[in-house]
Amino acid sequence: MLIWFFRVFLAVLLTTSTAFSADKPPVVKLCTEDTDSYPWLLKNRPGLNVIMLQMVAKRLEVKLDIKPLPWKRCMALVKSGAMDGIFKISYKADRKDLGHYPMIGDKADPSKRMLDDSYSLYRLKGSDVEWNGKAILNAIADVGAQSGFSIVDQLKDLGVAVDDSTRVAKENLQKLLLSRVSAVALQTLEGDNVVASNVEMRDKIERLNPPLVEKPYYLMLSKTFVSLYREFSIQIWDAIAEVRESPEYKMQVTQFN
Numbered sequence: 001m002l003i004w005f006f007r008v009f010l011a012v013l014l015t016t017s018t019a020f021s022a023d024k025p026p027v028v029k030l031c032t033e034d035t036d037s038y039p040w041l042l043k044n045r046p047g048l049n050v051i052m053l054q055m056v057a058k059r060l061e062v063k064l065d066i067k068p069l070p071w072k073r074c075m076a077l078v079k080s081g082a083m084d085g086i087f088k089i090s091y092k093a094d095r096k097d098l099g100h101y102p103m104i105g106d107k108a109d110p111s112k113r114m115l116d117d118s119y120s121l122y123r124l125k126g127s128d129v130e131w132n133g134k135a136i137l138n139a140i141a142d143v144g145a146q147s148g149f150s151i152v153d154q155l156k157d158l159g160v161a162v163d164d165s166t167r168v169a170k171e172n173l174q175k176l177l178l179s180r181v182s183a184v185a186l187q188t189l190e191g192d193n194v195v196a197s198n199v200e201m202r203d204k205i206e207r208l209n210p211p212l213v214e215k216p217y218y219l220m221l222s223k224t225f226v227s228l229y230r231e232f233s234i235q236i237w238d239a240i241a242e243v244r245e246s247p248e249y250k251m252q253v254t255q256f257n
Contacts, residue, residue, distance in 0.1 A: 081224030
């Protein structure tokens with residue numbers, strides 16, 4: 001009788017311990033790209049993405065381990081479950097093989113986004129390259145774009161040849177200065193920041209309107225993480241939405257304007 005009671009007690013204890021450990025992990029391991037993407041990701045200080053996620057971690061009382069990595073490696077580690085999540089990542093249907101977006105129906109839920117950003121086309125002043133909102137015209141050479149970014153496929157869908165051999169925004173714009181590409185497609189805030197901070201680029205490069213595309217960006221969580229911590233995953237995405245609209249975060253945003 002005593003042995004039976006001990007076994008039952010041990011089973012209940014183990015069940016309770018497992019349930020508690022599944023509530024949330026001690027650390028959430030996230031990766032992001034290892035190049036600047038102003039104002040979201042910066043090498044020399046926390047960008048707005050890191051500031052936001054630190055606020056989320058504080059609300060949820062969880063520790064974060066954020067590692068800047070090459071983008072394709074970061075995606076591979078999330079797919080394998082070696083990393084718990086990746087940010088900032090836009091929605092593409094084929095990326096659902098990597099991990100989980102916050103979803104509404106069969107699409108990513110924009111109310112749970114980290115941010116909105118756009119891509120714009122940059123050309124040399126005096127160039128006859130045009131963007132009329134539907135087509136890129138007069139691009140004799142390739143259009144430059146950052147490797148691994150979603151804009152690459154969209155440019156190809158527009159029927160232009162793409163040079164996506166370079167990951168860094170500034171290096172893509174340097175190709176433009178050397179006339180190695182006809183134009184460059186970059187995330188607008190990052191492109192504007194690089195151009196504005198470089199005298200030669202500021203004098204020779206201009207941005208075309210309207211933007212090529214505008215889209216929301218998310219924190220994607222790995223399939224392994226969501227299977228282990230489904231409720232906590234929802235709490236993370238909910239907290240992102242709350243922080244994004246909070247006065248504290250909006251005050252941080254003004255520091256980058």
